[in-house]
Amino acid sequence: MMPVSPFRIFFQTGAWMVTAFLVLPLLVVIPVSLTDTSYIGLPKEHLSLQHYANYFASPDWLKATWTSIWIGTIVATCATVLGTSFAIGCWFLSDRASAIARWVLITPILVPPVVQSLGFYRFWVKLGLIDTSTGVILAHTLLALPYVSISVFAALANLDRNIPRAARSLGASVRQTVMAVIVPAARPGMLTGFVFAFIVSFDEIVGVLFITVRRVTTLPKQIWEGIQDNIDPTIASVATLLVILTLIVTAIGALRRS
Amino acid sequence: MTTPILSVSNAVKRYGDVHALDHVSQDIADGEFLTLLGPSGSGKTTLLSAIAGFITLDEGRIALRDTDITRQPPEHRDFGMVFQGYALFPTMTVRDNVAFPLKVRKRPAAEIRARVDECLDLVQMGQYADRMPSQLSGGQQQRVALARALSFHPQVLLLDEPLSALDKKLRADLQWELKALHDRLGVTFIYVTHDQEEALSMSDRIVILKDGKIQQDGKPGELYNRPVNSFVADFLGKSNFIDVTVTGAEGDLLHCEAKGASFPAIASENGPRSGQARAALRPERLRLAAPGEEFLPARVRQVSYLGERCQVIVTHDTLGDLLVSCPTWKTDITPAPDLPVSIGWDRDACVLLAPE
Structure with a gap:
């Protein structure tokens, strides 16, 4: 038998510990969601699906979920269109100005969310966008843009610079060149960007707390309020559903790639 | 010449202080295989890009037959183009x-x-019609690019170093094919390359550029045998350079003297006919023989065997080192370092160059 090197033991143990550190807090919501108590805690006597039933019976929860889904979809669409146009434009120019523009566009990732949300708040008050879906969509689109443009940039990184020239010499106008040649090459990046943009919007809480009051409630805000008002285990069932949904989507993605 | 298909007149393109094109004029005949040859930065690619419509000239004019196309967008010009990196649409x-x-x-x-x-x-890519470009080799991709550029019956086919990315053997095969394709289709080819062998083997006519200026243009043989200046003489093939004094003339043949040796040389177009000048002598025009048989005594310094040919550096007492290229299959002597020899050349082998 091969002697096991101490390095190997060290790194293997480390890897498993990091995995456990990442995954265990996620998994703990599962037993909590199945609790038979009416407060957040582990099951006392038996497992119960009552909090799942509660989620599906509650108009507030369902409305918040639906709000998050449709806002997320619009945000993902807007961010994909804008981010892709931006990335393709920069790819075409590929000069100093476009390099600077790329850096400016990713600042939403670099600025702390609280600072940014404060900015949204001050600005949205002036524009009368507070507590409107439009306000949330605008803010989320801004936050999601960098993810789209970065993934489209990555998709175009290896595209031959002469390809637009080739297309034009073959008789295609600039518009035809972009639509028939560049956009198809950018498509994998657009798809990734769309998914990211949706997740950014679906997940976002700080901004929503700053710029909405009563009329607009997204799922993260509903969860947040659920924790504040009462310690309702429905939160755990919602979280579990989200974890399962994410796993399914990731698995489909992984299977399609292999 | 009949009306040229394409006519470039006084083309100027500046990038900052650098003249990428410096008053270039050239007429291209219908059906011609024209090669723009030059080192990098010579302006050959700039000229091709201007013809294609990718860049706008600062001055000058480009005409297709009688139509001014200087400001026409590339998609309206009907020129097929083939690129070094193939530029196939990957999706x-x-x-x-x-x-x-x-x-x-x-x-x-x-x-x-x-x-x-x-x-x-x-x-010859019929069987690959349903493949994606990424599934093809470089040579196959370039064939597809060629088919794509020819499919719409372009008036002119522009080729920007199309073979540079391929390996040597494939390059040689494709040279034959390109030439055959040109002869068969009769389309005007404008071919950009920095490879002098490619230029010599395929072109009807070569234009040699340096620093945005045309140095010389003509048939491959004319350029090779009658280079006008030392740049052309050295860029197209190899040359020995000898500084000479012209002592007399007899028609196109000039009598030259160089440090004790005297020999005839041919005057080049616009070249000097008297005084101090520089002469170019092709290595393969030099003959290597036993001592006393030719008119200049010399000694072998170094030998490089290349299979079909043998490159020999010989040293003459006053003229210095000269490169001789002789066939290996027909030798009276076997050159070896330190061997005393004699060298000579024909009356028309030496060409007097114009100053650059």
Whole structure:
């Protein structure tokens, strides 16, 4: 038998510990969601699906979920269109100005969310966008843009610079060149960007707390309020559903790639 | 010459203080295989890009037959173009790539299909029609690019170093094929390269550029045998350079003296006919013989065996080192370092150059 090197033991143990550190807090919501108590805690006597039933019976929860889904979809669409146009434009120019523009566009990732949300708040008050879906969509689109443009940039990184020239010499106008040649090459990046943009919007809480009051409630805000008002285990069932949904989507993605 | 298909007059393109094109004028005949040859930065690619319509000239004019196309966008020029990196559309099959120019021209589907098949057969890529470009080798991709650039019957085909990315053997094969394709289709080819062998082997005419200026243009043989200046003499093939004094003339033949040796040389177009000048002498025009048989005594310094030919550096007492290239299959002497020899050349081997 091969002697096991101490390095190997060290790194293997480390890897498993990091995995456990990442995954265990996620998994703990599962037993909590199945609790038979009416407060957040582990099951006392038996497992119960009552909090799942509660989620599906509650108009507030369902409305918040639906709000998050449709806002997320619009945000993902807007961010994909804008981010892709931006990335393709920069790819075409590929000069100093476009390099600077790329850096400016990713600042939403670099600025702390609280600072940014404060900015949204001050600005949205002036524009009368507070507590409107439009306000949330605008803010989320801004936050999601960098993810789209970065993934489209990555998709175009290896595209031959002469390809637009080739297309034009073959008789295609600039518009035809972009639509028939560049956009198809950018498509994998657009798809990734769309998914990211949706997740950014679906997940976002700080901004929503700053710029909405009563009329607009997204799922993260509903969860947040659920924790504040009462310690309702429905939160755990919602979280579990989200974890399962994410796993399914990731698995489909992984299977399609292999 | 009949009316040229393409006519470039006084083309100027500046990038900052650098003249990429410095008052270049050139007429290109219909059906010609013209090569723009030069080192990098000579302006050859700039000239091709201006003809293609990718860059706008600062001054000058480009005309297609009688139409001024200086400011016409590339998609209206009807010139096919082939690039060094192939530039195939990665998301389309081979068939769709070749069909692209016909689709943007809204040709009927049946016609497109027939024409695509015809073009793919022309470059022997018919069996690969449904592959993606990434599944093809470099040579195959370039064939597809060629079929794509020819599918819409372009008036002129522009080729920007199309073979540079391929390995040597494939390059040689494709040179033959390109030449055959040109002869068969009769389309005007404008070919950019920095490779002098490529230029010599395929072109009807070569234009040599340096620093944005045309140095010389002519048939490959003319350029090779009658270079006008030392740049051309050295860039197209190899040359020995000898500084001489012209002592007399007899028609096109000039009598030259150089440090004790005297020999005839040919005057080049616009070249000097008297006084101090520089002469170029091709290595293969030099003859190597036993001592006393030729008119200059010399000694072998170094030998490099290349298979079909043998490169020999010989040293003459006053003229210095001269490169001799002699066939290995026909030698009276076997050159070896320190061997005393004699060297000579024909009366028309030496060309007097104009100053650059």
